[in-house]
Amino acid sequence: MGKIKKLSLFMMLMLLVAVLVVGCGQSQPAEQAQGEGEAAAEEINIGVNYELTGPVATYGTNTKNGILLAFEEINAKGGVLDGKKINPIVLDNGSKKEEAMSVAAKLIDVNKVVALLGPATTGNTLAAIPVATDNKIPLLTTSATAPDITVDASTQKVREYVFRNCFTDPPQGIAGANFAYNTLGARKAAIFFDNTNDYSKGLYQVFKDEFTKLGGKVVAEESFLEGDQDFRPGLTRFINAGVDMVYVPAYYEQVGKIVNQARELGLNVPMVGADGWDSPELANFAGGAENLKDTYFTNHYSSNDPSPKVQDFVNAYKEKYGAEPDSFAALGYDAAYLLADAINRAGKAEPEAIRQALEDTKEFDGVTGKMSYDEWHNPVKEIAIIAMVDGKQTLKEKIKP
């Protein structure tokens, strides 16, 4: 008995230690957020609701890094509205819809933010939108590309409080199809998409329509489900169908596995994707940079664009974070500047005035290009085609709107 008692005592101690460690780890950011909230009298609170952990963690983390860099620069130059500082409040939504919603609610209720940035993905943004709309707080998403983010699909009316500074799926899918048909010379395409993901399904449809319209043929299509790991049966089917390119509109974690398994099976045709491919982790998940040979994707910008505006941003980002900024970082950086610009144009830090100013945005010049809003709160801007060369992103071409 004595032995057993000692053992259980030991176990309980272990458990206690575990709880303490975890407790400490969690309480830190909470305290920080609170501390920032109290000192907010002279500051303007902006909510930053992003995917810092979970399957698309690099989207959120890099966007957040871009946002914080921009606000730091803005505050260092004297802030907005003649000297007011911007106070970004960052919360993690764990790449989950329900969390994205509750984080948005918390930022509005507890932190009294005047505007929301994020989330990054279409699904998570759709979950946060009702909260923003009900509270009449403008929400600016940086990378949710599905059409019904800014347009309510049931009423066909623009969502008044929702904006984005990235291009949408239709032009992206069309650019992908044109690139595949014209530049790569593909005629027999296969599409591999995530049937549980609105973004993926949307791009699948646009690509298929455009590629067929151009004169190509989609000879095989396969879908998978979120969480699937084995794509070999579908890929083998593509090989049997003799395809000459594969379009994969999905997120990097799945894309990596698909590319890896395709190359293992000997399917060495070009692969084309969309902005969901953009992640520094892509090469790891794809089983090495050599597997990414002959892969391309449509994206918002390229870090090796020679324009001085882009290079200044790239250098500042590298200095602060020690890494190359991807599109998410660039879009976050642009969104923060766009929001600060809107607050200045509004003349006051009030949600309704900011919303109006955002709507009136004309020729805003960011690192992801010049943009103005159309009537649907979608920016009109150019699309970059990125080629993966030795695991590095390189600018292949730019497509004007």
Next chain:
Amino acid sequence: MAGFLQQLINGLSLGSIYALIALGYTMVYGIIQLINFAHGEIMMVGAYVAFFAVVVLKLNIWWAFLIAMASSALLGVIIERIAYRPLRNAPRLAALITAIGVSLLLQNGGLMVLGADYRSYPAGLITKKQFIFQIFGGQITITSLQILIFAVTVVMMLILQYIVRYTRTGKAMRAVSFDKTAAKLMGINVDTTISVTFALGSGFAAVAGILLGLYYNTIHPLMGMMPGVKAFVAAVIGGIGIIPGAMLGGFSLGIFEAMVSGYWSSKLRDPIVFILLIIVLLVKPSGLLGRNETEKV
């Protein structure tokens, strides 16, 4: 024809993964009639221990295998000691629900401690070779990792079968499985025997976890969930508690899935798999290799 063969290989390699996990499930079930739902999570812990052994301690993969197996075995024994042993004489439903609880605890504990990020083993950890064959006017590809996983599955099945059939410990296991009280009266230490069973099953789970992580290039705190469920289905199809049955079930399930997604549609894969499970249970409730209830293991 080459396409068909390739799908067969796809199915066999997927099936090896299921079989590898199912072996652990089935062994524990064979001894104490408990479906250890935490098996997939023990596998996940093994994969992470190996990951940290390789990335933080800079050990080579074979040491990582050993350390992961030892840690998972220890974890299995601890779980049995804390969560299952007190319920040994309780109704079986209580133990089953506890097992689900342990599984959820480890999943969410893993998410809390390790974060929800996907991680991947460093590239080049294990040499991956491709073997390409030209036959029937097409080509088929097999990778060295697929062969390794298949071989490990078969070898593990044989080792388990040998231990259970021909060693003293195995004899004790079968005795405990048959009648705990009688085994105790014959001088068998029931607690130790059950601990050894868990240690063995969990150690093998670690191997499965690492191979899974290498095969798909990612590990994640929830990586044990779906393969765990599928492996459970495989064990039931093959006849739960029967070691060769787990392998047969795993292979059949893998090939079946590959054929459905390859020739029909991936969307239909899971519904059809579970319909298959229901049919097997209706026609032969004890599984493909199942006999009557008196003989387990």
